[in-house]
Amino acid sequence: MRVIEAKTITDIVKQMCIKAAHNLPADILLAIKKTQKQEKGLAKQITTLMLDNAKIAKKELYPLCQDTGTTVLFVEIGNEIFVKGNLTKAINEGVKKGYTEGYLRKSIVKDPLFKRKNTQDNTPAVIHYSFKNGNKIKISLLLKGAGSENKSVLKMFAPSATLKDIKDFVLDSVKNAGASACPPFVIGIGIGGNFENCAELSKKALLRKIGSANKNKDYNSLEKDLLKEINKTKIGPQGLGGNISALGIFIEEAPCHTASLPVAINISCHSSRHITEVL
Amino acid sequence: MNLKTPLTLEKIKNIKAGTQIFLSGTIFSMRDKAHKKMVEENFFPLNLKDQTIFYMGPSPTRPGHKSGSCGPTTSARMDKWTPTFVKKTGIICIIGKGERSQQVKEAMKGKILYLIAFGGLGALYAKCVKKSEVVLFKELGCEAVYKLEVENMPLIVAQDIKGENIL
Known part of the structure; x- marks a missing residue:
């Protein structure tokens, strides 16, 4: 049985939040580049600005969009790995650190209907767990505007x-x-x-x-x-x-x-x- | 075309829907919570006559930057308050994202130039901001009212003064 410290999960999730907010996935970037080639006139100008935005975000560390979203995670856990500590807590701690230390916008309100007060750290994240064979944990994270x-x-x-x-x-x-x-x-x-x-x-x-x-x-x-x-x-x-x-x-x-x-x-x-x- | 705030009806009355604009000057950002507070509590402490407002809530400003990421948010969420807001403040220009309700389109006719900014380009718009300060509702965080000095913000006229609309 492989053992992994909860703190490791926190550190990884923090880095993932910051990286995702500033870098488009390679396939999305490529698809926008293709779109830019296929468009004309105003649509072409707009897609060119989209590519400029991606460059500025990556190089100068401005989030791609000010809405850095709800943090959504899909976590696949192997049956031969043991997380020492509380996994959900560790993930939320990573989100909190990522959004605070990465200057990302905190958009989550605690009470959806009445008070709508911001939790100030973008937690809680929405987490979907599933289980598989092996000794690895696979974490996919989306920032959903x-x-x-x-x-x-x-x-x-x-x-x-x-x-x-x-x-x-x-x-x-x-x-x-x-x-x-x-x-x-x-x-x-x-x-x-x-x-x-x-x-x-x-x-x-x-x-x-x-x-x-x-x-x-x-x-x-x-x-x-x-x-x-x-x-x-x-x-x-x-x-x-x-x-x-x-x-x-x-x-x-x-x-x-x-x-x-x-x-x-x-x-x-x-x-x-x-x-x-x-x- | 280049446009500089403060705007006057004279300056904008012939600008047609679909025109590309590069906007410079002072603008005020505000979104859901600021609208709700002002309209529902009838609380209008800022003189916004002939001013331009921007539906936007920025990400926090990183040290060394002049603003956080700051693209537009969905205008339609403000529809409920816009007719009263326009009447009470006398604003002349709104910058947002996407379609407006029929009622808002009517309320803007003859009074408001409705511009759209490009959604999801917050980094690019942050580079247009030369100065940013919170002037109202600091407790609302990113939903506070920010006074921004901007240079050459790329925008498009979605609805002109005559009421012509491209969306």
């Missing part, structure tokens, strides 16, 4: 729904997200599972690499169709028109009840900030 998160939706379809119904739901949701969710988007779609599982799948889908394909050919073909359809909307960079409205669209599916067909759409802005580390 509210502009795009607020446009995310979940619908419980009846199994009688057609493929067209599902596609229309995705397209309508993306059109509704419009300029305020900062296109071009990365779109995570969960299909199946139950109510909460479906939403989680749509979030997890945002971690996939641009260009990666769902292993099931039916779902992959749906991913391709939807990407084409979404780009046909001409929402474009910042919603001001253009050929590219989404950098990528990823579906994650799961078994579901015979009477259900949940579909969740989690929208990410162009600044799709996430990072993965394996310990």
